[in-house]
Amino acid sequence: MTTTARAYAATSPTDPFTPTTIERRTVGPHDVRIDIAYSGICHSDISTVRGAWGPATYPLVPGHEIVGTVAEVGSAVTRHQVGDRVGVGCMVNSCRECDNCRAGLENYCLNGATFTYGSVDRDGTITQGGYATEVVVVEDFVVSVPENIPYEAAAPLLCAGVTTYSPLAHAHVGPGTKVAVVGLGGLGHLAVKFAHAMGAEVTVLSQTLSKQDDGLRLGADHYYATSDAETFTTLANNVDLIVNTISAPVDLHAYLSLLALDGTMVNLGAPAELLPVSVFTLMANRRSLSASSIGGITETQEMLNFCAEHDIAPEVELITAADIDTAFERVLKSDVRYRFVIDAATI
Numbered sequence: 508m509t510t511t512a513r514a515y516a517a518t519s520p521t522d523p524f525t526p527t528t529i530e531r532r533t534v535g536p537h538d539v540r541i542d543i544a545y546s547g548i549c550h551s552d553i554s555t556v557r558g559a560w561g562p563a564t565y566p567l568v569p570g571h572e573i574v575g576t577v578a579e580v581g582s583a584v585t586r587h588q589v590g591d592r593v594g595v596g597c598m599v600n601s602c603r604e605c606d607n608c609r610a611g612l613e614n615y616c617l618n619g620a621t622f623t624y625g626s627v628d629r630d631g632t633i634t635q636g637g638y639a640t641e642v643v644v645v646e647d648f649v650v651s652v653p654e655n656i657p658y659e660a661a662a663p664l665l666c667a668g669v670t671t672y673s674p675l676a677h678a679h680v681g682p683g684t685k686v687a688v689v690g691l692g693g694l695g696h697l698a699v700k701f702a703h704a705m706g707a708e709v710t711v712l713s714q715t716l717s718k719q720d721d722g723l724r725l726g727a728d729h730y731y732a733t734s735d736a737e738t739f740t741t742l743a744n745n746v747d748l749i750v751n752t753i754s755a756p757v758d759l760h761a762y763l764s765l766l767a768l769d770g771t772m773v774n775l776g777a778p779a780e781l782l783p784v785s786v787f788t789l790m791a792n793r794r795s796l797s798a799s800s801i802g803g804i805t806e807t808q809e810m811l812n813f814c815a816e817h818d819i820a821p822e823v824e825l826i827t828a829a830d831i832d833t834a835f836e837r838v839l840k841s842d843v844r845y846r847f848v849i850d851a852a853t854i
Contacts, residue, residue, distance in 0.1 A: 509533055510540070513854045514639035515828045516566040517556040524831045526854070529568060529635050531643045536583035539649050541593060546637035547572030547662035547823075548847040550693065550754050551777070553835050555625055559779050563625055570637030571597040571623035572662045574652055575851070584646045592652040594811070596665035597801045599623050599634060599644045611805040613648075638828065640854050650808045653815035660820035663693065663846040664811060667821065669802035671698040671750065672810040674773045675705060677799070678748050682706035687746045687765060688727075691718045693838075694752035694775055696845040697821055699725045702750075704817040710746070712738070712762075721844065739764060744792060752776055759784045763794055771795040821846045827853035 510531045515524045534540050552569035554560050573595040577587050587593060600621035601613040608616050621628060624636030636642075652661045671694050680686060684707040688698045691713050702709045703726025710729040711722040719730040731738040739761050746765045751757065754776035763772055763784070770792065774782075784796060802810065814820060822845045826834055834847040 510641065510643075512639045512641045514568045514635065515831055515854060516568045516635075516638075517563075518566050520556065520558045520563070524638075524828075526828070527566065527568075529639060531641055532630065534579050534581050534643055536581040537645050537647070538581045538643050539577055539584060539587050539593070539646050540579040540641060540643045541573070541575040541595065541649070542578045542641050543573055543575040543637055543639060543851040545574050545659045545662040545851060546570040546639075546849045547666065548831070548834050548838065548849065549663075549666050550838060551666075553838060554754070554777070554779075556835075560777070564633050567625055567633075568635035568638050569624050570639070570849075571595070572665045572667070572848075573623070573637035573642060574658060574661045574665070575641075578641065581646070586646045587649055587651070592654065592658070594650050594652045594661060594665045595623060595637070595642060595644050595648065596650070596669060596807055597623055598804075599648050600629060603647075612803045614801045614803050638831065638849060638854065640851055648804060650804065650811060653811060655815050655818075656811065657820055659825055659848050659850070660823050661811075662848050663697075663821040663823065664814060665807065666801060667693050667697055667846060668814065669807045669810045670694060670775055670799070671752070672701050672813065673802040673806055674750060674775070674799040675701050675748075676806070676809075678771065678773075680705045680707050680748065684708070685745065685747045685767070686710070687712055687742070687749045688752065689733075689749060689757065689762065690752040690776075691722050691845075692752060692841060693821070693843070693846045696721070696725055697819075698750045698752060699727050700819050701813075703727070704813070704819060710742070746770055748773065750775065754778055756780045756782055759796070760788050763788045763796065766792055766794045768792045769795075771797055774798040823848045825850055829853065
């Protein structure tokens with residue numbers, strides 16, 4: 508039989524979140540039911556709820572940075588057991604059959620992954636996310652959370668963590684690599700931590716120097732203000748990898764000019780606006796412009812294990828469910844250091 512979970516839902520792009528109840532499906536043979544402990548707030552939650560990426564289906568319960576405890580397992584589950592510390596990220600299913608899925612890259616499923624909220628589930632219903640007290644997920648999309656990662660801090664790793672880890676790992680970042688991180692926010696502060704732990708020389712590019720002390724404390728070697736035109740002269744042709752975490756339009760030509768020979772700029776933020784670029788800017792120094800989206804399940808577990816090994820965790824501000832609307836507004840004002848996490852006990 509289905510179970511009823513408490514949740515906070517958006518009922519329109521503009522109305523406040525309201526407490527509600529949602530139905531979670533009966534636990535099938537390969538399913539895991541999780542009692543949610545914490546759920547992170549991601550900028551993409553705001554973009555989805557407010558229709559920035561297209562129309563949403565309401566009521567909508569966002570949240571794809573979920574950590575909790577296994578409460579029930581299906582008869583055929585082998586990966587998890589009751590009482591385990593686990594997490595759920597941006598996906599809850601995929602086709603499992605396409606080339607990308609078979610390669611462990613379910614996030615690039617050629618038939619379309621089933622996302623944790625706002626996606627059509629296998630039974631035809633719309634998925635509802637982690638701003639709730641429990642969730643039911645097929646075992647293959649549930650990851651283990653190492654014991655030495657603080658529980659509430661683990662939540663943002665399920666999206667912000669793997670989103671920043673993946674392009675760094677894909678680029679084989681290590682000693683001798685010069686990495687520039689654009690933006691020191693929820694994604695950026697983790698990108699700095701990961702790149703530093705991988706042995707790279709890390710530069711933060713932020714609009715102002717207001718967070719410089721934080722950036723250096725988190726592992727950056729250099730910190731520059733992009734509002735200072737001299738920054739782009741100083742760093743021209745000097746960076747191997749730029750990780751752009753900004754979810755707003757940026758001057759691609761200015762940033763691409765920083766890339767050394769065969770350097771790459773990878774975009775993690777997803778602004779709704781088109782970003783123009785000249786091929787001639789790319790031709791200079793044989794530069795590349797790319798983008799990266801979250802990570803597969805194997806890579807997500809790899810990232811969590813890396814965090815456990817290198818003592819990496821997001822810096823979070825714990826809030827109650829009643830504070831979600833305020834948190835959304837503060838995220839849009841960059842008024843959080845560096846990630847909001849909802850205590851599910853308050854839902």
